[in-house]
Amino acid sequence: MRGYSSPDKTNKDLVKERNGVSFQPLLLTHVLDNGADQTDKRRRIEQLALSDPVIMEGPDYSYLSVPEKYSEGVRKHVHCIKKVKEHGLTDNMDVVTYHGVVFPQEAAPLSMHDVAFKPMFTIQASDQQKKKWLRQIENYEIIGNYAQTELAHGTYIRGLQTTAEYDPSTQEFIVNTPTLTATKWWIGTLGKSSNYALVMAQLITQGKGRGLHAFMVPIRDMNTHEPLPGITVGDIGPKLGFHDIDNGFLQMNNIRIPRENMLNAHSQVEADGSYSPPFNDKIMYAGMLGIRAHIPLMCARNTARACTIAIRYSLVRRQSELVPGGPEPQVLDFQTQQNKIFPSLAMSYAFWFIATRMQDMHKQGMEEVMQGNFSQLLEMHALSSAMKAYCTTRTTKAIETCRLACGGHGFSEASGLPKLYGNAAAPATAEGEATVLFLQNARYLMKCYEHAKSGSAMDTFSSYMTQKKERFSGDVSIGSMIEALAYRAEKVVARAAAQLFKWSKQGMDRMQAWNKSSVCLEEASIANAEYVLVKSFADYLSALSCDAAVKNALQRMCSLLASYYITEHAGEMVQGGYMTEAQLDVIRLHLTELYSVVRPDAVAYADGFDFSDRHLCSILGRYDGNVYEKMFEWAKNYPMNKTDVHESYRYLKELKTNSKL
Amino acid sequence: MRGYSSPDKTNKDLVKERNGVSFQPLLLTHVLDNGADQTDKRRRIEQLALSDPVIMEGPDYSYLSVPEKYSEGVRKHVHCIKKVKEHGLTDNMDVVTYHGVVFPQEAAPLSMHDVAFKPMFTIQASDQQKKKWLRQIENYEIIGNYAQTELAHGTYIRGLQTTAEYDPSTQEFIVNTPTLTATKWWIGTLGKSSNYALVMAQLITQGKGRGLHAFMVPIRDMNTHEPLPGITVGDIGPKLGFHDIDNGFLQMNNIRIPRENMLNAHSQVEADGSYSPPFNDKIMYAGMLGIRAHIPLMCARNTARACTIAIRYSLVRRQSELVPGGPEPQVLDFQTQQNKIFPSLAMSYAFWFIATRMQDMHKQGMEEVMQGNFSQLLEMHALSSAMKAYCTTRTTKAIETCRLACGGHGFSEASGLPKLYGNAAAPATAEGEATVLFLQNARYLMKCYEHAKSGSAMDTFSSYMTQKKERFSGDVSIGSMIEALAYRAEKVVARAAAQLFKWSKQGMDRMQAWNKSSVCLEEASIANAEYVLVKSFADYLSALSCDAAVKNALQRMCSLLASYYITEHAGEMVQGGYMTEAQLDVIRLHLTELYSVVRPDAVAYADGFDFSDRHLCSILGRYDGNVYEKMFEWAKNYPMNKTDVHESYRYLKELKTNSKL
C-alpha cells in the first residue's frame, strides 16, 4: 500500500473529508505526472524502493547524530547504486524517482557526484578524457565533486584564488591553494566521500593568467582512501540542513597533475604551454542551465510536501470554538488557517507547471544550441535565474508558514517540517544566491524594457511591456487578473528603469547607478516573476485536456494565486488609478471566498500529490491521520527514553547536597 | 576583554570602519541599558560568568548530539545555580544577565522551573502552601514545570482533558490522564529533570466539573529520581530548537495526591468536597501577563544578535565588483544587502523600547491591580498579545533574512544563525500561538473602534481612530510618517469592522462573521502593531536625554523603520487618495538614502548592543572579524575530522568490488 498504513484505521475526519471531495485525487495526480501511464511508471519505480527492507528498515533519522546521519546515508546510497543497476533504471528521471524514496528529504551523500561532477565532466571533457575516466565515474570507482567555491569567494567567480600553473618541463599542472581564503569550501561530497575533485582553478601558463578552468585532481588514495600527500581535506562541520552530505574543504599544496587532467573539450594547453581559449563557451553554459532548470520542480515538490502535511494535520486537529457550544472545529475551518496554507498550495502548482515549461524550453534550446543557434539562450538564462531565486525563497517561506500552521507540534521533528525546511533552504543560497540572481534577471528586464519602448517585445513573457495599459476591467476572470499582474510588473520595471536613468543623468557611473537602484530592480524581478508564474499556470491550463472536475480545481488554484498576489501588492494596483478601491475589495472578497470553496477539497489537493508516507517523513502528515497515537509511539522510542533516569541526573543530585549545606 | 579576542588582531576592515563612525557605541549601549551605571553593573555580572572556566570551557555545542546537549546543559545549569547563590545575585534581571552568558542562545534545561513553575506557584499557592514548598522550590530540591498543554489541546485551554477528582473519603484528589490525547505534552523541563509537575487539570468535586485548577503532582522519587508508580514520563523527542530542554510528556494513572496539593490561594475545596470559586481571578491573570511582557525584550535581543552578526560579516566579506576594476567591495555596500539588514536593525530598537514601556506599564498596572483597580488590565492584555505575536514572528523573519545575507556561510552552524533561528522560533508558537494572539488583539481593536465612532478614544494608542485624517503632509518628518501609519491602521481596522458588520447583517452569527473576517482582522492587528511600535519608538526618543550623536543615530533608525513600513504597505497609503504616487516615491527615496547614511555607522550600531563573542556564538559575527581563520579552525576541530578515513568508508569500498563484477 505505497507505504501507507492500512486504510481501515484511518482517522474518521479524514475518511469523511475524502468522501466529500469534488474531484478524484488520482486524476489530479495524472495531470501532475503528465499522464496516467507516467503515474503508473513512477509508482512502479517507487514501489521497488518502498518494498525494499534494506531501505525501509533503517533507523529513524531524527534520532541520529550528524555523523551518524552521514554514515547511514552512505550505507543507503551504496545500496541504492547497486539496486538502480539491478533494476535497470537508466533514465535520469527514473533514478530521481527511485532516490525520492530512498532519500525522502535529504539529498544523498554522493549526490554531488551525480548532479554536478558527472554532468560537468561530461560537458567539459574531451572524448579522450571520457574514454579514460567516464567508466570509472559511472561505476563510482571515482567519486567526485564540483569544487568551485572557496572560503572567501562564492558569488564572484572571477575572484577565485586557487591556481593551476603549467610546467612544460614535466608537462604537469601544479595546483595550489595559495592562501587560507583560497581553501575550497562548501563542496558537497568532498569532505569524506570523494577520491577525486573537479577543481576550478585559475590557469596560468607561459606566465599569463588564462581564467578559470576545470581540473581533475586526485585527492585520496584509490586503495586506502587516505588523503594523498599535499592534500588537506575534511568536513566543514554541522549546518542547517543536508546533514547527510559531507560538504568539505580542500587545500592543495603543490599538487602535480598530468597535462591531460585539465578538461579540454573547449580549451587546451599544448605541451609547450601555449593556450587555446574556448571557441564558444555557450554550449557549456547551456548545459549548466539544465541543472538550474530542475530546481523549480524540486521547489514545487517541497512546497507540496509542506502543504500536504499542514492540510492533513489541520483536518485532524480539532481546537477552539466556531459555533458556541458546538464541537471543536477542524482548524482548517479557520479563515486565517486557510490563508496560511492555500496560497502556498497554489504556488506549488504554479512552480510545477513552470518547471515543465522550463524543461521543455531547455530541451528545445539545447537542440538549437547544438545547431549553432544561441538565440534562446539569453531568455532561458534570465528565466531560470528568476525562477530559481523566486521558487527557492518562496518555498522556504511556505514550509515555514506550514510549520507555524501546525502550532506546537510543527516545532517537533515529528512534523517533518524542521528537516524539510533545513534542506529546502540550501538551494536558496547554493548555486547562485537569490538576490544576485534576481539582479541578473533584472538586467535582462531592463533590456526588454528598452526594446519595448522602441515598440517591439523581446520575448513572449515581456510582451506585456509593449501593450498600452487600460484601466482594470473590474471582473475577477483570470484574464483580467493576469492583466493586473502585468500592469504591476510593468509599473515596477518602469520605476526601476526611471531610477537607473535618473542616477545616470546625475553623472553616476553605470555600476553605481545600478547599485543605487538595486532594491527597486530586485522588486521588478519579483513582480515579473509573479506575473510569469500566473501567466504560465493559466496557459498550461488552457492547453490542458483532462477530467473537468480536476481542471476546475486547478483553475481555482490559479485564480487564488492571482488574487493573492494582487492583494499582496495592492499599492501598485491602485497607483495611477488602474484599480479603484472598490475593485480591490472585490478581489479581496474573491480570494477569501475561494478559500471557502477550496476548503472541502483540501484533502483531495493534498492526496493528489501522491506522496507516500515515506516521502513525507511526517507523523502530522500521515495518510491515515493517526497523528496522536504515532506521536506517542515515536516519543516512546526516542533513545533518550531508553532509561528512566538520565545519566545527567548525576548533576541534579549535587543540588540536593548543595541545598543541605 | 569581555570574551573578545585581542583587538590588535582585528580585521583591518573592521578597524577602519570603527574609526569612521559618527557616534560612540558605548554611549548607545548606555541608552539601551538605561544608564551608564546599569551598563557597568551588567558587564560586571557578565564578567563573573565570562571568567568562569567551568562555563567557558565546555565543548562546542554544535558538535554535540541532542541528548549530549541536554546533559551538558544540565551540567552548566547546576553549576550556574550554585554560582548565582555564591555571587549573591538575587534580583531576577541580574540572574537573567548571568544566564545570558551561561546559555548564550539556548534556554537552560531547568528554565521552565524558573520562568513558569516558580512564578505560577507563587501566584496560586496559599501562604500555607508556600510555607510547605517554597524553600524546596527555591533550592531546586523540588524541580518543577508548568504542565498545561496536552497532545490534543494547546490553544483551547477549556478543552483540556486531564481530570482531578476529589475523593472526600480520603481527602485526596485522584489525577488521571483519561485518554491518550490527554497526555501532557511539550512541557519544558518535564521529560527528564522534574520531580514535580504543576498539572493543570479539570477539577471534579461533588460530581461537578469546576474548571481548570493547578495541582502539585509528585512524579519522581525524591531519592532515586525513578518515576513514581502510575506515572509515565519521558522526553517528546527532537525538535527545531531548544535542544537542551527536555520538553516532556506525562501520563497519570489514578495518582492520589492530598487535598492540600491543589493550589488554593484563589479557590478552595473543603474537606467535604464543597468548592469555593476564585473571588477574583484577575490578579492571577495580571501576574501571567508579566511573563509575556518579557518577550519583546528577548525578541529585541535576538534580532540584535542576528543583525550584529550580519553587519560585522558583511563588513569583512568582500565580493563582486562595484567600481569596474576596483577592489572588491564589502558586501554591506550593496543596497540590497542594506535592505536585508537595516530594517531588522531598526526593528530591534523598536522592540527594545516597547519592551521597556511594557515593563513599566506592567509594574504600574500590577500596583493598581493590588489596589483593586483593574482598569489598565484590558489594554495591557491587548498590547501584550499583539506585541508578543508581532515581535516573535518578525524576529524569526529577521534572523532568517540575516542568515540569507551571509550567503553560503550563513547556512553553516559556524554563523550561529541556524541555532539562533531554532531557538527564537519557539516563542512564536509557545505560550500563545501568534495568529490566535493577533485575533485576541483584534477583538480589542474592534472595541476601540466602536468607542472611537462614538467620539472617544479608549486608550492612548487608539486615539488615532478618533482623529479625522487629512491628506499626507508630504514631508518625511517622523511626525508625518507616524500619521501615515495611523492612517493605514485606521483604514485596515475600519475595513475589518465593515466586514464584520456586513456578515452580521447578512444574518451570520457572531462567531461565523468573526471567522469570515479574520484574515482582515489579523491584518488590522498587524497594522496597529506597526503604528504602535514606531509611535512608541518616537515617543521614547523625544523623552530621551543622551549624547546628541547617539540620539541622532536612533532617530535615523526610527525614521528608517517608519518609511520601511510605509513602502511595505504602499497600497493602503495611496488608497483613498491619502498619499500621491509622487509622495510615495519621495518616501521610497528617503528610505534608500537613509540606508546610505546609516551604512558608515553600521559597525557602531552593531557594537552598541555590546554582545560579547560568547553571546553571539558566531564565527561570522566575531568582534575581531577573524572569520576565515576561525572557520577553518572550527572545521578542523569537528569530531568527524578526527580520522581521515570515515568509518562509513566500509560501504564505499563495496562499490569497488561491485563494479568489478
Ligand SMILES: Cc1cc2nc3c(=O)[nH]c(=O)nc-3n(C[C@H](O)[C@H](O)[C@H](O)COP(=O)(O)OP(=O)(O)OC[C@H]3O[C@@H](n4cnc5c(N)ncnc54)[C@H](O)[C@@H]3O)c2cc1C
Ligand atoms: C548547502 C550548500 C552546498 C553547496 N555546495 C557547493 C558545491 O558543491 N560546490 C561549490 O563550488 N559550491 C557549493 N556551495 C557554495 C555556494 O555555491 C555559494 O555559497 C553560493 O553561490 C553563494 O555565494 P557566497 O557564499 O559567496 O555568498 P556571498 O556572495 O558572499 O553573499 C553574501 C551576501 O552578499 C550579497 N552579494 C554578493 N554579491 C552581490 C552583488 N553583486 N550584488 C548584490 N549583492 C551581492 C548577497 O546577496 C548576500 O546577501 C554550497 C553552498 C551551500 C550553502
Ligand SMILES: Cc1cc2nc3c(=O)[nH]c(=O)nc-3n(C[C@H](O)[C@H](O)[C@H](O)COP(=O)(O)OP(=O)(O)OC[C@H]3O[C@@H](n4cnc5c(N)ncnc54)[C@H](O)[C@@H]3O)c2cc1C
Ligand atoms: C518549544 C515549546 C515549548 C512549550 N512549552 C510548554 C510548557 O512548558 N508548558 C505547556 O503547558 N505548554 C508548552 N508548550 C505548548 C504551547 O503552549 C502550545 O503549543 C501553543 O500554545 C500552541 O498551541 P497548539 O499547539 O494547540 O496550537 P494549535 O491551536 O493546534 O494551532 C494550530 C493552528 O490552528 C490555528 N488555530 C487554533 N485555534 C484558532 C482560533 N481560535 N482561531 C484561529 N486559528 C486558530 C492556529 O493559528 C494554528 O495555525 C510549548 C510549545 C513549544 C513549541
